[in-house]
Amino acid sequence: MQFIPSEFLAINRKERLYIPFQDLDVRPAFERVCDFDEVLISFDEDRARLEAARCIHCPDPAPCVQACPVHNDIPSAMWLIEEGRYLDAAALYRQTSSMPEICSRVCPHEQLCQGSCVRNKEEEPVLTGMLETFVVDYERATKGVSVPTQPKNGHRVAIVGAGPAGLSCAEQLLQKGYEVTLFDTKPSPGGLLTYGIPNFKLSKEVVFARWEDLERAGAKFVGNTYIGKDKTIDDLFAEGFEAVFVGVGAEIDASMKVEGEDLPGVYKATEYLIRANVDPAILPSELQGKPQIGEKVVVVGGGDTASDCLRSSLRLGAKEVTCVYRRTENEMPGGRKDRKLAREEGAKYMFLTQPVRFIAGEDGRIAAVECVRMELGEPDSSGRRRPIPVEGSNFTIEADTVVLALGYWPDEIVGKTTPGLETHKWGLIVADEATGATTRPGVFAGGDDVTGPNLVVTAVAAGRRAAQGIDEYLRNKQKTQPSLAV
Ligand SMILES: Cc1cc2nc3c(=O)[nH]c(=O)nc-3n(C[C@H](O)[C@H](O)[C@H](O)COP(=O)(O)OP(=O)(O)OC[C@H]3O[C@@H](n4cnc5c(N)ncnc54)[C@H](O)[C@@H]3O)c2cc1C
Numbered sequence: 068m069q070f071i072p073s074e075f076l077a078i079n080r081k082e083r084l085y086i087p088f089q090d091l092d093v094r095p096a097f098e099r100v101c102d103f104d105e106v107l108i109s110f111d112e113d114r115a116r117l118e119a120a121r122c123i124h125c126p127d128p129a130p131c132v133q134a135c136p137v138h139n140d141i142p143s144a145m146w147l148i149e150e151g152r153y154l155d156a157a158a159l160y161r162q163t164s165s166m167p168e169i170c171s172r173v174c175p176h177e178q179l180c181q182g183s184c185v186r187n188k189e190e191e192p193v194l195t196g197m198l199e200t201f202v203v204d205y206e207r208a209t210k211g212v213s214v215p216t217q218p219k220n221g222h223r224v225a226i227v228g229a230g231p232a233g234l235s236c237a238e239q240l241l242q243k244g245y246e247v248t249l250f251d252t253k254p255s256p257g258g259l260l261t262y263g264i265p266n267f268k269l270s271k272e273v274v275f276a277r278w279e280d281l282e283r284a285g286a287k288f289v290g291n292t293y294i295g296k297d298k299t300i301d302d303l304f305a306e307g308f309e310a311v312f313v314g315v316g317a318e319i320d321a322s323m324k325v326e327g328e329d330l331p332g333v334y335k336a337t338e339y340l341i342r343a344n345v346d347p348a349i350l351p352s353e354l355q356g357k358p359q360i361g362e363k364v365v366v367v368g369g370g371d372t373a374s375d376c377l378r379s380s381l382r383l384g385a386k387e388v389t390c391v392y393r394r395t396e397n398e399m400p401g402g403r404k405d406r407k408l409a410r411e412e413g414a415k416y417m418f419l420t421q422p423v424r425f426i427a428g429e430d431g432r433i434a435a436v437e438c439v440r441m442e443l444g445e446p447d448s449s450g451r452r453r454p455i456p457v458e459g460s461n462f463t464i465e466a467d468t469v470v471l472a473l474g475y476w477p478d479e480i481v482g483k484t485t486p487g488l489e490t491h492k493w494g495l496i497v498a499d500e501a502t503g504a505t506t507r508p509g510v511f512a513g514g515d516d517v518t519g520p521n522l523v524v525t526a527v528a529a530g531r532r533a534a535q536g537i538d539e540y541l542r543n544k545q546k547t548q549p550s551l552a553v
Contacts, residue, residue: 072514080123088191089118099245100381103344104267106408107172108342112199115261119148121193125185131195134183136528137164141180148198156204160199165235165531166277168207169260170524171199172269175371179356179524188364209274220244224543225308227251227294227481230258231523232314232514234281235530236537241284243538246525248287248308255349256288258316261525263374265344267382268405295480300488300510309544310509310537313496314530315517317477320348322458327425328471332433336372336472343379361467364384365436367422368472371393374405376470388414389464393421393441404527407546417464419443435463449509453551475520485510495519504540511531511537 092108093099099106110118122145125131131141142161147156160167165438175382176182184192192239206212222245229251239249255261258456260274282288294300300311322328339358347355364380366373369392380388390409392399396416399406412493419441427433440460443452487507489497496512497507503511513529515521 082552083121083123086117086121088121089114089194090191091194092410093199096413098407099267100378100412102137102380103382105172105270106267107197107200109204110197112153115153115198115201116149116151118194119145119198121148121186123186124147124227125284130183130185131193134179136524137170137180137531139167139180139199140165144202145195145198146194147227148202153202153205154210156202159188160203161212164524165233165238166526167525168197168203169190169231169269170278170527171196171203172273173264174524175404177402177404197463208344212276212280214238214241214280215387216241216284217244219246222246223248223308224537225250225303225306225311226314227300227311228258228301228314228316228514228516229256229288230314230316230514230526231260232316232516232526232530232533233258233312236312236314236511236513236534237281237286237530238284239531239534240537241281241286244444245538246285248289250289250292250294250303251389252291252293254290254351256290259318259550261349261461262341262345263318263372264523265340265379267378268375270337271346293480295478295484299403300481300485300507309541310511311394311508312503312530312537313505313512313516315478315481315516316526316527317475317495317520319476319478320478321424321473322472323471323473325422325424327433329434330425330427331431332361332467332473333425333469336376336470339376339470340372340379343383357383358468360385363466364388364468364470365422365464365466366390366470366472368392368474369399370472370474371401371403371405373472374401374414376472377409378405378412380468380470381412381414385468390414390416391420391422391436391438391464392416392418394405394443394451398443398451406529413479419454421454422469423461426463432464433469436466436469437463439459451524455515458544475515477519481516493519499536501532502536502539503529504536509540511540 093106129142144156180195181192182447212391224245229249240247255279257274342358364385366376420438424435424437426435440457441454444455477494479494489506498505499518500514503513511533513533514526
């Protein structure tokens, strides 16, 4: 890789085209599979300034800003980084994003900001994601991060679910002076940031540092509390909360409904990832202990969760790790970057293959997977070509561990226990896109529990919009009931 000293700064758009691309640095595969630490190596100042100077500053509206679900002002941030004004760039990201240190690490940039970068047409896009990580990490290391707050307005909002949607809603409400309490089934906050996304993509330290920012700004967390079972949304109103945001995600693992799915050694993805990645100190007792894996692991599925399970298996010491997917690589929903990293680390892929039975060995544990070959037919409702089994093509693969990474469903309990809260057929909550308002006055919702499984950044955007919706709702309520001054 070519390095150029930081004095070399671009002057005009044409010169910017000649600045060399500063590729992502990752730890070597042989080293990174030995631990669960983050794999990407951050830019240093010289490389950050050079990479930022590759931005050619498209006229408004810049495609990268439009592609970003929270609409970060990326071109201005690039300009500030190029000038070495890292703290100003970090402050700019914090105006539009509630967790830039997290989104910059886990966003599928190739589908969002970087995917829309005009430099993509001829060469590599500007690495806007890594530059965002660089400046917000720089800010935390040099100045520290705090959530700007106003004097408390005396109004209380409950947030159900402390994932990225709930935390972002909390961050915005705290800034407006509300008292915010988050309730969650898990012992610690973070949702899938803590109990899902593996440490090698997102260190838990980054998540907890952001939570501590919110805690210092006054956020309260009540863990181990299952809303719908331990208490209901009506109970929260009775306790004096004036509005409730529901950000409970969509975290119920889908099942295959094939023989042998319940055999010992066949794991659901979430349990597998939690056991592999989360410190037992913040786990309920039934989820403590690493997964019991053997040498041959088969992961079923084609999304990001499947990549996470493959890469976690390699880190747990498996010798042969194979992803089985019923379509081809072209139809895989998971990101290319994660698949590339998984392959470098040793994962194998078997396409057009569908498990039809999980077979036990003499000890009663999983020993093999019976599969059938598939071929692609006409596109289905998702627009992807439908996989069709090839008759008589059955074969078996040896496996001492199987992980099912098949997708997620919402938990219907909040919908079922909250009168007046309308849900769709599959349990997703009906909510206004702009405000998060649901059909039950005072109850707002956003994130995966409204859209179905999506992204961290879309949950962040929804949480922020709902905070605005809640603020407007409580202000309007105050106009009719002046005793509720906001
Ligand atoms: C393994 C995995 C890897 C992923 N990788 C990425 C990635 O790399 N990049 C990316 O952008 N996205 C990724 N995603 C998707 C992303 O994590 C989600 O879209 C995002 O976390 C959704 O945020 P949320 O706040 O809506 O819900 P969640 O993060 O699911 O948080 C919901 C919270 O609500 C709590 N809860 C649920 N029910 C109740 C209840 N009844 N009472 C109280 N609390 C409740 C849960 O315990 C949880 O803490 C991944 C998802 C998974 C599963």
